[in-house]
Amino acid sequence: MTATRATSDPTAGGAVHCAAVDLGASSGRVLLGRIGGGELSVTEAARFPNDPVRTVDGSGVSRLHWDVLGLYQRTLGGLAAAAQLGGTPLSSVGIDSWAVDYGLLDAEGALLGTPFHYRDARTEDILPELLDDVPAERIYDITGIQFMPINTLVQLRSRTGRAQLDHARTLLLIPDLLGYWLTGERVAEVTNASTTQLFDVRARRWSPELADAARIPPGLLPPVREPGLPLGAVHDEVASHHGLPAGLPVVTVGSHDTASAVVAVPATTERFGYVSCGTWSLVGLELDHPVLTDDSRRANFTNELGVDGTVRYLRNVMGLWLLQESMRAWRIAGQDHDIERLLADASREQPFRSVLDPDDPVFLAPGDMPARIADACRRAGQPVPETPAALTRCVLESLALAYARTLRTACELADRQVDVLHLVGGGCRNELLCQLTADACGIPVVAGPVEATALGNLLVQARAAGRSELAGLPEMRALITSTQPLRRYEPDRSAATTSAWAEAARRVRAASSAS
Structure with a gap:
């Protein structure tokens, strides 16, 4: 994928060249970004599948894992390809991925086993047991995170008493794990750490109370780091073996892919909602403070931390x-x-x-x-x-009905009005979905950019590399708006269409109530 209004000389105006590693739940990609002088261009260096691996454990139970070593190897190949594309040395690398899944390291820093896939069935009955120990009200007041069986807190609780957890000394979420293999640094980037249901959303640190509830060993959770800060330099041996520049910096971006995607929402007003649409759909608002009310908890909305001190107030919808x-x-x-x-x-x-x-x-x-x-x-x-x-x-x-229902509820709970819905990610290429969403929500939908996650990743890196014109989210979004192809879908507000959507929503509510 190549995007948009690049100058004939991509290095004009002192452009920086950054590599975004963007790992999704079904595929991964490495993109080279050139940012500077009011221009933004992106070139795909590599794209590869991310297929789960099914095994059978010692009890004969089928288990679902991530091929994290294969992802790392393909990431290195993508970075090597990106280093050859730019014509000038890479300025930095940033890594983002899906949330909640993790790898465990032993005392020597070696990976213990293969990371579980969040769709593995081992957590199915764990959440009720956990809530017997710590009330839902208390967990939500600390974390602001919606209750899902895939959450890291629940995953860890399911491993209580297992040898792997007993021998673990460090937990690293997936992008932090890859960053560790590149640099040797063990940290937890804040936007992804906040998804685990182990993180205090007010204090912006791990919660000792919930770590105890997960029954994890002391010290397992690493120091946290905000996005946009240096992580470290790529190991000399890794750089030389893969043709990367010596001392190549790795930067902590919004390592949760949705955090990076929201950076690249081309909003021109504060009155906007968003859908980050891919394998999952994340539907919500950008706020400056969490919403931790009982009503919010009962509606199962989540308060995940974003770039520049923002809060992503959203709810997961099953998605594509x-x-x-x-x-x-x-x-x-x-x-x-x-x-x-x-x-x-x-x-x-x-x-x-x-x-x-x-x-x-x-x-x-x-x-x-x-x-x-x-x-x-x-x-x-x-x-x-x-x-x-x-x-x-x-x-x-x-x-489309789920997006409309979720957006409406988010606005009610956060006391916020929106005039436009931004649909970013791979789903924005689905014209039928975009139009259906506009009709269901009754407000315009602006679709694009497709590679929002990678673009948000790149913009945070570019600012860290010294692009002072990207001082804040408004400046980053202005660059997205001026350089990326966007399409606007107007809703059909006719009485017949509005009535049809209302009746369809009623049928869904009736079916949910009956089940």
């Missing part, structure tokens, strides 16, 4: 995982559907024939997603989607 996993099931069955054709066919399907709640826990684990969606429709007394196009329409309308 439903469609991605459906397409995988169709491929296994010998039906390989082209996504563009599938979306075109879905746009012609009958509206609102079947809608569901995409956050139903039945959709969380990998498996036969079309069969699960069919079962959910039957339970709700709605027609079963009979074709891939009909199922795609069902998924996208259901997501």
Whole structure:
């Protein structure tokens, strides 16, 4: 992917050349950014799959893991490719990834086992046990984090008494783990640390009380570091072996991918909402303080820390995982559907024939997603989607309804009004989803940039490298707005359309209440 209004000489005006490592739940990429003089260009250096690995443990139970060593190796290859693209030496590297998952290091700094995937089933029954020890009200008052079985707090509690946890001396979240292998520095970047449900959102430090509730060894959680600060230099041996510049700095960016994506939201007003749309969809607001009320806890909203002291007040929506996993099931069955054709066919399907709640826990684990969606429709007394196009329409309308419901609730809880919704990430290429979202929310949707996470990563690095024109989020977002392709979708506010969306929302509420 190459973006946008780059000058013929990318080094004009003293541009810095930074490499963004952006690891998503289904793929990873390394992008080279050139930033300076009012210009921003991005070139993809490498893209690679991020496929989970299924194993069987000593008890014969199937387990799901990340191939973190493979990700590291492919990251190094991507950085080597980026170093060859720029024409001038790289200024720095920044790493972001998904949240909550971690690796454990022993006393010598060696990785203990293979990191678990958050979709592994070992945490399914742990949250009620945890809440018997520490009330939900107390956990939320400290962390402001929504309750999900995938949270790091719950994952660690599930490993109580296991030899691996007993022998561990340091816990590093995934981007921090890769940063450690590059530099030897063991730290926890704040935006990702805040997602763990182990972090005090007010004090911006680990909570001893919740570390005790997770039953983790003392000292396991490393020192925290704010985004935009030096982490360290790439090891000389790593640099020489992979053709990287000697002493290449690694910078702590917003290492939670959503934190970096929100940096690159091209907002021109404070009255905006956002959807960071990929495998997961994160729907919310940017605030300057957390919302820790009982109403917020009951609504299961989360307060994750962002760049420059901001708070990402949001809720996870299952996202395009439903469609991605459906397409995988169709491929296994010998039906390989082209996504563009599938979306075109879905746009012609009958509206609102079947809608569901995409956050139903039945959709969380990998498996036969079309069969699960069919079962959910039957339970709700709605027609079963009979074709891939009909199922795609069902998924996208259901997501648009979930976005509208989540945004409306966020605004009520935070006492905030929004005039525009920014949809960033890979999902912004889905024109049908963007238009459905505008219609469901009743406000304009601005779609783009696609590579928002990598762009936010790069902008924080560029500021750390001395680009004084990127002093704050408004300046960073102005550069995104002036250089990246964006598309605006206006809502259909006709009475018939508004009524149809309201009726569809009622059906989803009824089905959720009955289940």
